[in-house]
Amino acid sequence: MTQTLQAAFEKTKSELTVTTEKLEEITNHFVEELEKGISPAGGNIPMNPTWVMDYPLGSETGEYLAIDLGGTNLRVIRVTLQGDSKFKSVNEKYPIPVPMRTGNKDDLFDFIAKSLDDFIKHQYGEDYKGEKLPLGFTFSYPAHQNAINHGVLQTWTKGFDIPGVEGHDVVPMLQASLDKLNTPVEVVALINDTTGTLVASKYCDTETIMGLIFGTGCNGAYYDFAKNIPKLEGKLASDINDKTPMAINCEYGAFDNDWKVLPRTKYDIQIDQESPRPGQQFYEKMIAGYYLGEVLRLILLDYYSQGLVFINQDIKSLQVPFAMDTSFPSMIEEHGPEYAGRLFKDTFNITLTKEEEKVISDLCQIIGTRAARLSVCSIAGICRKMNYKSGHCAADGSVFNRYPYFKERAAAALNELFKWNTDPNDYPIKLTHAEDGSGVGAAVIACLTEKRLLAGKSVGAKL
Ligand code: BGC
Helix, strand or coil: CCHHHHHHHHHHHHHHCCCHHHHHHHHHHHHHHHHHHHCCCCCCCCCEECCCCCCCCCCCEEEEEEEEECCCEEEEEEEEEEECCEEEEEEEEEECCHHHHHCCHHHHHHHHHHHHHHHHHHHHCCCCCCCCEEEEEEECCCEECCECCCCEECCCCCCCCCCCCCCCEHHHHHHHHHHHCCCCEEEEEEECHHHHHHHHHHHHCCCEEEEEEECCCEEEEEEEEHHHCHHHCCCCCCCCCCCCEEEEECCHHHCCCCCCCCCCCHHHHHHHHCCCCCCCCCCHHHHCHHHHHHHHHHHHHHHHHCCCCCCCCCCHHHHCCCCCCCHHHHHHHHHCHHHHHHHHHHHHCCCCCHHHHHHHHHHHHHHHHHHHHHHHHHHHHHHHHHCCCCEEEEEECHHHHHCCCHHHHHHHHHHHHHCCCCCHHHCCEEEEECCCHHHHHHHHHHHHHHHHHHCCCCCECCC
8 A cells, every 4th residue: 555545544443433431421421412402492313203102012914005215116015914923024125216216206106106106006907996005105205294194204313305395294285196096095103214113023023112224324112201301291182191102103214314413524514514414313314224325425525536446447437426325335345355356347347456445345334434433323323212122123124134243243332331241142231133114114103093983082282
């Protein structure tokens, strides 16, 4: 490695390293921000009450439809809850055309309705004339809810930017598109993917304390008690008692938007400034899959501008924003430096020197490690807020499932915070693999909602 490239790499490494002390500082701030979020004044973290006011028992049964909107694909799922914590499901994926993510709202909702209509014809036959099928709509963006079947989009995240949706309830938009096609579906619940993950995982594993997504975006949900949420004071119906739970969709991707503690680098700042929503989702922009490849790309472009890498090479195709998705750093870390060489040649027609291959591969490790370590501050923050000493944090998402060593690094960082001094297999707070939150979770929530309605219980705020 040349002296200067080595020096630049060492500098990046130290900027991206998160020490135990820093983890501690961030976690402490997290606890304060979680509390602020549920206070009437609010804070950076929205802490959205979801009006999911039951724990799943595992005995729920019935057949439900769910859709999952939140990333690259729309997924439509038919779920049969069998009781005994078991379920069956079939699903189909419909890729969301890229221009639709920043296009017209009617196109998006008509596309969802058409996909659902096709799925129903396929699953139930062309001439299905039965009762309206209950649908759980998993909408994985921050939404303020006054009731379970209601959700006003607060801000688009993860690169979506469709005018006319922020500030509006998305449930009637979907229902209107379905009604235009006479699709026999009724949207009974609007669900965040993390809430779905929490409920689906608890349906199968009673020790679940959190539902987490480390994917294109990042976020978490947990159960609080409805009466412990100061901002709901005066809004709870009379059937709510001291023991009534309330799932909270934290939306903690927005943590530290006023930038008090996060060790943001110039690359993180650039990503934010060039995003459709500058000033938002500071935490998410450092750890979520939508951004990790972009961090790598910006570091390399910085080195290039200093004449440290890709000398005399045409780097035009690397100059395209988001030219590398998270599979780049994740696959490079998995397969090593030579793989980086092949990938850069095949994708960008850039020939890497051995030194460059090594630096890129080391950068991928550092980027992945930073993401995993920062990720646990949210988990530790929720545990401290709720005084959880043990339990399962059910996680899902491409970064959690596919970025090499993410789980191990996250578990190690949690141990640094909690100082358990035991074998990793015995850590009392464990990261576990979640059940399909957007499908099964949405179905369980739809079922719990139907039961509440039948029992005459509230499913939203007091009017
Ligand atoms: C959204 C959350 C979602 C998370 C994971 C974030 O960008 O704001 O609602 O849970 O991504 O999908």
